Amino acid sequence: MKFGQPSTLPRWAQLTLLPVLNLSAALLVTGLVTWLIGENPLECLHLLVVGALGYGEGIGYTLFYTTGFIFVGLAVATAAHAGLFNIGGEGQAYLGGLGVTLVVLSFDHVLPFWILMPLCLIGAMLFGAGWALIPAWLQAKRGSHIVVTTIMFNFIAYSLMLYLISHHLIEPGSQNPTTREFGHNAWMPAMSDMLAAIGLTIPPTPLNASFLVALLACVLFYLVVWHSRWGFELRTAGSNEHAARYAGIGVSTVIIVAMCVSGALSGLSAVNDLLGSTHRMNVGFTNGIGFVGIAVALMGRNHPVGILLSALLFGALTQGGLELSLDKPVITREMILLIEGLIILFCGALENLFEPFLASLFARFTQRK
């Protein structure tokens, strides 16, 4: 086995066969664990798929989770195109939630929906970007490693938010560390209501207009990264910093802006949760979403189409996994975390594991011709 050499596989095989093989490997190991704890993997898979996609409500929840995962997936991918590994999505999403909450708590009884909602989106993006700005600046100007700083910033965010929620934002008189309920004019319109307006009936779920924002973000991401001047600079700085410098690209600025965009996208994931579903901010509402973003981006190979598909997969896994854990008490929702980890391993760390095997297969095939 020779690793680290340029691939001899045709491009289409790299983009389809390898990810499918990697995903299969991850699912195979999960199946093995399922079998080890005495459950039938195929039966579980069936329950999971039915729970996620088998009925209207399930699909609604799947797409609701997908929405958040698209945002964090795009966030990790933006940083990845600049050659940076942003582990800080979790903290940036948490701070994005703070931005949303501050806007809503200040203005939800004053401003109408049409002004308030854009302000909320801007608040989420600004706070998320702000939380990414410091690690980015430190990386670009002082050379401190972005991975370690963003890890530290996740912990700082946990403490900061715990302090702010339990000391300042808490609903007066409440025992739980949570803010007051947001006013109705700050609620993201539910998809079921929007479709009802044009005569379509779908079951009521938390699926909301953020899904459309996420799809829009995918399109914008594609246009900006592959068809804009800044996108070219971003990808050049990411693939060869020295070449980028010689070409006159301000690498430090590109790094800082890329991380801010990444943080802003992470921040947007909070909008889906807070304004679409819970309508208040709880401690720890992000629940590891930033880390799911890493898996989503790795599996989607940093391309919006791939990210959309893998976000859908993770949405289905989350929703189906919850249903599965109701049917099978021995399977907990941490099973999804295991699958997430295995996908990070096989699609990220070992992404070309099957490459030599496939390459020899291809070589034999072409020789016969």
Add this chain to the structure above:
Amino acid sequence: MELLISTLDSTVRVATPLTLAALAGLFSERSGVVDIGLEGKMLIAAFASAAAAYVTGSPWLGLMAGVAAAVMFSMLHAFVSVTYNGNQLISGMAINTIASGITPVLALAWFQQGGNTPPLPDEARFAEIALPFVDTLRNVPVIGPVYSGLISGHSILVYMTVLIIPLVSWFVFKSRFGLRLRSMGENPHAADTAGISVARVRYIALFWNGVLCGMAGTFLSVYQTGSFIKEMTAGKGYLALAALIFGKWRPVPAMIGCLLFAFADAVQIRLEGVELPFVGAIPSQFIAVIPYVLTVLLLAGFVGRSTAPKAVGIPFVKSR
């Protein structure tokens, strides 16, 4: 005086697993392999050791199981980083996520206690050891309370850690293997030219990394808590990484970092809700955040400067 000793005593308790994990990180990073998977390896070791100690009733068999589990994950990391030349950061992330996922799944399937293990009976835990002459010395002023309250009465793992620190210092900075290890982290190509196998040294470094992570995890479950609890490492692996950076990738300064962070933790618990003169009650989150802020400042070179081994994180590809 009593308050001081009890604070220092809990500092030692909290610092022990941190130090073990930081030394584990030292082995790996000095050999040029980034390890953000300390957290996951501690977690899997905490689970494996608690499960084994519960089933066999022996803390030592628990320790062996914990070490074995952590070494297994270390070898996975070595395969990705050394044999496969994969991305070491992503591999570490995968290890952390897999450990968070698989431990509650197996714990629930094996013990039906909501993802934790049942509490260990006393004989399956590491006992607190009373050092000789504790009772005779107890009433001697100054020495007595320090000896009986601070130095005596820890688990064997604490005393082992005290021995391991100079051992690792010697191993990494004075022994033949240590020189090779450090050269891998600074310039693997030069070491390779001198005829040293980069892969071999890095595999050995990651083996010791696993052993130390295993001990750290075992300390948490088989000694400190007396059972495995879901997500019980709670960021200690990252804190150890912070201490390693704080200590500039050296054993003794890293240990000092661990003691400092542990002291902050012990003080934080004792200051909860206490009104201090001039400043009033300090929210515990302010103290909890100190280690992380300190690490960021250090890495940025605002307070001293901490520079990583030069070749850390770069896969070694022998001539192209």
